[in-house]
Amino acid sequence: MPGMRTQVGIVGAGPAGLLLSHLLALNGIASVVLEARSRAYVEERIRAGVLEQGTIDTLDEAGVGARMRREGLLHHGIELCVNGRGHRIDLTGLTGGRAVMVYAQQEVVKDLIAARLVADGTILFEAEALAVEDHCADRPRIRYRHAGQEQTLNCDFVAGCDGTHGVARSAIPPDALTVFERSYPYAWLGILSPSPPPADELIYAHHERGFALYSMRSPSVSRLYVQCAPDDDLAAWPDERIWDELEARLGSEAGRPLQRGEVQQKAITPMRSFVAEPMQHGRLFLAGDSAHIVPPTGAKGLNLAVADVRLLSRALEAFYRHNDSTRLERYSADALWRVWRAQHFSWWMTTALHRSDDASGFDRRLQLSQLDYIIRSSAAVTSLAENYTGLPFAD
Ligand code: FAS
Ligand code: PHB
Numbered sequence: 001m002p003g004m005r006t007q008v009g010i011v012g013a014g015p016a017g018l019l020l021s022h023l024l025a026l027n028g029i030a031s032v033v034l035e036a037r038s039r040a041y042v043e044e045r046i047r048a049g050v051l052e053q054g055t056i057d058t059l060d061e062a063g064v065g066a067r068m069r070r071e072g073l074l075h076h077g078i079e080l081c082v083n084g085r086g087h088r089i090d091l092t093g094l095t096g097g098r099a100v101m102v103y104a105q106q107e108v109v110k111d112l113i114a115a116r117l118v119a120d121g122t123i124l125f126e127a128e129a130l131a132v133e134d135h136c137a138d139r140p141r142i143r144y145r146h147a148g149q150e151q152t153l154n155c156d157f158v159a160g161c162d163g164t165h166g167v168a169r170s171a172i173p174p175d176a177l178t179v180f181e182r183s184y185p186y187a188w189l190g191i192l193s194p195s196p197p198p199a200d201e202l203i204y205a206h207h208e209r210g211f212a213l214y215s216m217r218s219p220s221v222s223r224l225y226v227q228c229a230p231d232d233d234l235a236a237w238p239d240e241r242i243w244d245e246l247e248a249r250l251g252s253e254a255g256r257p258l259q260r261g262e263v264q265q266k267a268i269t270p271m272r273s274f275v276a277e278p279m280q281h282g283r284l285f286l287a288g289d290s291a292h293i294v295p296p297t298g299a300k301g302l303n304l305a306v307a308d309v310r311l312l313s314r315a316l317e318a319f320y321r322h323n324d325s326t327r328l329e330r331y332s333a334d335a336l337w338r339v340w341r342a343q344h345f346s347w348w349m350t351t352a353l354h355r356s357d358d359a360s361g362f363d364r365r366l367q368l369s370q371l372d373y374i375i376r377s378s379a380a381v382t383s384l385a386e387n388y389t390g391l392p393f394a395d
Pocket of ligand 2: 047048049050202213215216223296297298299
């Protein structure tokens, strides 16, 4: 088919697609990124906030970590607050030195776009992929619409990095794909406020009124979440009620004032666990949210996307440099062990910390016992720390 040609066609300019394009370029492999939205939209979209150790290392190694190091907040611990009583978890001490970085996803996206454009990388914004075709042949292609014209991108491989609502996954025949999913009876109402967070580190609060998370974007900007119902309406959550619930769920025992401020961004994020297996079909490879979704409690979504493209870029490098397809053939298997580890951890953190209205008295005692065990047991808390900071890469 006539149209542009490249080695790897990438659908989606989120963290997965952009990082993959950058890692491929570092190895002399050409790619084109097709992004349905505008550059301004993707750079301003508020999403994740915590980078695990492997993501920090990957961005550093790829030469795109300088601003993260300057502006990010390196954290060595988090707090578990159970009905108003705080317990610090020494992430770094428990994991032999691993940590997490508070650095917003949209900042990572800005850094990656800047790096690609400086390197003359090709990112077509407002270019919506319509279909991935012939991905089981040697010459797959992506049909897309850009500047009002339908066009074709011919490539050797296609990377579906187009998130959970993308088009790439739908190119895999339904009988070749197995989907695993779970939904949760609660959601998060998130706000951004130019007011200092109640502590220097993140606080995950379990309370009989419901879960709350006290995160931040800087020492003077808070990123706060309260558990709400999945079908809750923002109109039922005026600013006053949000602050009242955040205050109640933090509790006053620790004597930490929650400084109220302007609520700049307010949104409800539903919770879902989702995995599509396998993460590849022919010459189409899925990475990031196009293949899996986790509830945000474990701060794994963005970090899983990074782990996927780290594997995929190395597999494509082996193919182009050494004509070796073994890593490409086992990409899905190599990615899925980490995906399921993160799925379990995210499910476990979510169910241990959130209050479910249909939980029995027995369920609630089990939940408190689970949290009490983490506080008492070095084995239990080490397991949490190891998962939260992210398991080391196999390579
Ligand atoms: P993304 O969804 O980021 O990127 C996919 C890109 O593909 C988008 O830019 C989209 O516009 C584009 N696209 C889609 N269809 C296309 C098409 N047909 N053609 C071209 N382009 C197309 N994770 C956390 O760890 N912590 C959090 O607090 C957190 N909060 C979240 C809040 C929300 C509302 C959502 C939706 C997710 C949240 N996540 C969170 C998870 C999130 O951070 C993802 O894991 C992360 O964005 C994954 O990156 P990508 O796989 O690149 O997908
Ligand atoms: C965030 O800062 O947005 C954030 C932090 C930790 C999480 C989820 C979101 O688990």
